[in-house]
Amino acid sequence: MLLSAFLSERFRAYSGHKDEKNGFVSFIAKASTVGILLGVAVLIVALSVINGFEQQLVHRLLSVVPQVEYVAPSRPIANWPEKVERLEQQPHVTGAAPFIAVNGMAQFKSQLKAVEIRGVEPSLEGNVSAVNQFAGGTLVSQLGQEDVILGKQIAVLLDAHIGDNVTLLIPQISQKGQSLLAPKRVTLTLAGIIEMGGPIDSTAAFIHLNKAQSVLGYDSSQVTGLRLRVDDVFSAHQIALKVGQSISDYVYVSSWFRTQGSLYQDIQMVRTIVYIVVFLIIAVASFNIVSSLVMEVREKQGNIAILKTMGAKDSTILATFVMQGLTQALVGVLLGTLVGVVLALNISELFTWVSQLFGANPLEGVYFIEFLPSKLVLSDIGITVIVTFVLAIFATIYPAWQATRVDPAKVLGN
Incomplete structure (x- = not known):
């Protein structure tokens, strides 16, 4: 009490x-x-x-930007279909695709914008990227030989709209690799615009892999790099080093930790x-x-x-x-x-x-x-x-x- x-x-x-x-x-x-x-x-x-x-x-972000890339520093990677198939059979790899990456310029009327031009294989790009979810108009998986897809900020800066003819200026390198030649001008139809609110909006320009090969003088089996999607993005670097041993080409190994790791x-x-x-x-x-x-x-x-x-x-x-x-x-x-x-x-x-x-x-x-x-x-x-x-x-x-x-x-x- x-x-x-x-x-x-x-x-x-x-x-x-x-x-x-x-x-x-x-x-x-x-x-x-x-x-x-x-x-x-x-x-x-x-x-x-x-x-x-x-x-x-x-x-x-990591569903769109490359999780793992193998980039050839000098000569292109040959026989990419066989190597893509081999990479897809490796542990922890859920998808693989080829690409050709080159820095260039996008021009529409009097406006110019620096872009990263990526030649992709439409039938395989969906295995390594979710970029289709952010594309308006033609999807990357439906990209045609004479089409280009630009990031939204690029299209806004150029004041270009779907259906307009956009010119890409692609640098050419001499056969000895010692000097740059006059850039090659390629006019393509703007078929889609990517809007994801990230760096891709201001840098990316997607064209068909075959078009990039023809512009750069590659044959149909040559690319500048191979891209992977893995089942554990936080182990991407370790997976990249281990899986990279399955290809014999001299390549630089890159993962998203290098490009987005600081974030x-x-x-x-x-x-x-x-x-x-x-x-x-x-x-x-x-x-x-x-x-x-x-x-x-x-x-x-x-x-x-x-x-x-x-x-x-x-x-x-x-x-x-x-x-x-x-x-x-x-x-x-x-x-x-x-x-x-x-x-x-x-x-x-x-x-x-x-x-x-x-x-x-x-x-x-x-x-x-x-x-x-x-x-x-x-x-x-x-x-x-x-x-x-x-x-x-x-x-x-x-x-x-x-x-x-x-x-x-x-x-x-x-």
Whole structure:
């Protein structure tokens, strides 16, 4: 009964029915709860956005840019059909295709734009790239001999539309490979436009492999490189080195880590920074629990002394103050999780609304996407809740232990 009365008194003090003397203590307790709430919510939202960027990196950017490439530095790769078939039989390889890559210029009327011209085999390109998902008009898999597909930013700069005749200026190299000849002009019909919000929009020009071979003077079995799609993009470099041993040509081995690896590393670095910073915020909020409980113990020494004289065990007093601190943490965690989950599920729409409201999109032209992605992962929520409770438990141990050290004789004697 005495313990029940004591707990009831503590609940009334925490819920606002308190005198002016312990008003500051109640403020510190509520501040710690709010701090935990904000920390948990921010961490859930931030991790969801980071997960969203990583998901878009894999399913959007890495589905289009080359995951693995073998590029011939000097002489072309011969007999590409046989080598493509051999590569497709290797472990972890889900698709292979040939290509011819050369830097050139795209011209329409008086406008010029530097582009990376890629000659691709339409029947095989879909095995290594999802570029068809972002193509308007003719798809890459339907590319004709006299067609060209350009990135959206290239088409906008040239002011070219589907059906227009676009001229490609392709550099020619002398047979000895020591000098550049006058570029060859090839006029093709703009059959499609790629719009994916990434670097391909401003650099890529796709033409038929046979057309590229004829312009560069290659025969039908010669290409400048072979491209792979693998089943694990995060092991692409290791797979590239191992699979590359199956072809005898002298080639440079390249994976997406070389071209896009810095972006992936930035995402992981931001994830680490978010973990550290937000957990420090939660730790500060937990320290406020320590402060509030220490002051609570000092104010209630008389009550504690009376309980001890009436037979209350130290374990009971310890559990009482631990439960009080954990209650503060529990309220913060539950509300923070609720707020964080709601924001994480709607952050993309909120970002779009704010961008439209201010008429500016900070992601436009900076990253490979122009929206704020979000992917809520239950394990992130679990880790956040567990770590927060662990910090809260550590925060309550010292003040609760101090409460058990109260000497009834000294306190009641004074």
